[in-house]
Every structure is written in C-alpha cells, then in structure tokens.
Amino acid sequence: MIVGTRLLWIGCYGLLAIWWGQHGREPALIALLIGAVATALCWTSWSWTASLRLLVALTGAGLGVAAGLTPWGMLIVVVLALAAWDLELFARRLERFSESDPRMWRQHVRVLGWALALGGGAGALALGARVTFAFGWALFLAVLFLILFLLLVRAPLAKR
Numbered sequence: 001m002i003v004g005t006r007l008l009w010i011g012c013y014g015l016l017a018i019w020w021g022q023h024g025r026e027p028a029l030i031a032l033l034i035g036a037v038a039t040a041l042c043w044t045s046w047s048w049t050a051s052l053r054l055l056v057a058l059t060g061a062g063l064g065v066a067a068g069l070t071p072w073g074m075l076i077v078v079v080l081a082l083a084a085w086d087l088e089l090f091a092r093r094l095e096r097f098s099e100s101d102p103r104m105w106r107q108h109v110r111v112l113g114w115a116l117a118l119g120g121g122a123g124a125l126a127l128g129a130r131v132t133f134a135f136g137w138a139l140f141l142a143v144l145f146l147i148l149f150l151l152l153v154r155a156p157l158a159k160r
Contacts, residue, residue, distance in 0.1 A: 005091060008084035009053060015077050016060045019069045034060070050088045057081035075123045079116055086112055 034056060061074040090108055
C-alpha cells in the first residue's frame with residue numbers, strides 16, 4: 001500500500017507543477033523541484049515527513065489560489081494530499097505488525113473514501129455557492145462550528 005501512497009504524492013505534486021506552469025517556467029520549475037524533494041522523502045523511514053509533505057502540498061495549493069490558479073484544481077490537490085497523508089501514516093502504523101488483515105485495509109479505505117467525498121463535496125459546494133451574509137452571522141457560524149468540532153473530538157474520549 002506504500003506504493004499507492006507514493007503514486008498519490010507524485011500525482012499531487014505533479015498536478016501542482018502543471019498548474020503552476022500556467023504562471024511561467026520559473027514557478028513550474030520551483031514547484032517541480034519541491035515536489036521531487038518531497039516525493040523523495042517517501043522513501044525514508046521517517047514518518048514525520050508525511051506531515052511535512054502534507055504541509056508543503058497545502059501551502060502550494062493555498063499559494064496557487066492566491067496567485068490566481070484554478071481553485072477547483074487546488075481542491076483536487078488538497079484531496080489527493082490528504083488521501084496520501086492518511087494512507088501513508090496508516091500503512092506505517094501497520095508495518096510494525098507481521099500481518100495485517102485485508103478487512104482492516106478495506107474498512108480504512110472505505111471510511112477515508114467517505115471522508116474525502118464529504119470533504120471534497122463541501123469544498124466544491126463552497127467554491128460553487130455564492131452566499132453573502134453579515135460578519136456577525138459568519139462569526140456566529142464559526143463559533144458554532146468550533147463548539148461542534150470540539151464535541152466531536154471529545155466524544156470518543158468520553159466513552160473511556
């Protein structure tokens with residue numbers, strides 16, 4: 001499964017380099033070089049590099065949107081990077097065991113698929129919908145979201 005995550009990382013950084021190529025040769029070469037270094041880190045045994053690669057991909061996508069690249073393309077990059085990051089860390093956790101049950105992989109990929117579909121759908125909805133409302137409502141929704149998120153995070157911990 002590590003091979004699949006490496007392909008996802010290569011696809012993620014490849015798409016970033018292609019889209020950054022719309023702004024000229026130099027940004028594309030810089031994106032390609034950063035992507036090559038980040039992808040080469042896939043072959044190290046350090047698990048912390050997965051989070052670093054995720055941060056680099058998210059930063060590249062954010063800078064791409066700020067530079068005028070297509071937000072839809074950057075959403076694809078973010079979804080690919082999140083999938084690669086999650087699958088790589090899951091595979092590295094399972095490397096410690098001599099055998100892993102294929103059902104465990106299927107279950108994890110199924111849950112990840114749902115999470116990526118819902119997150120990508122929410123991102124697509126946010127990109128496609130044009131809604132205007134006052135700052136007070138935005139602040140209220142942000143606080144409500146944070147409270148609900150904290151409750152969601154604490155729910156599994158409360159069962160112990």
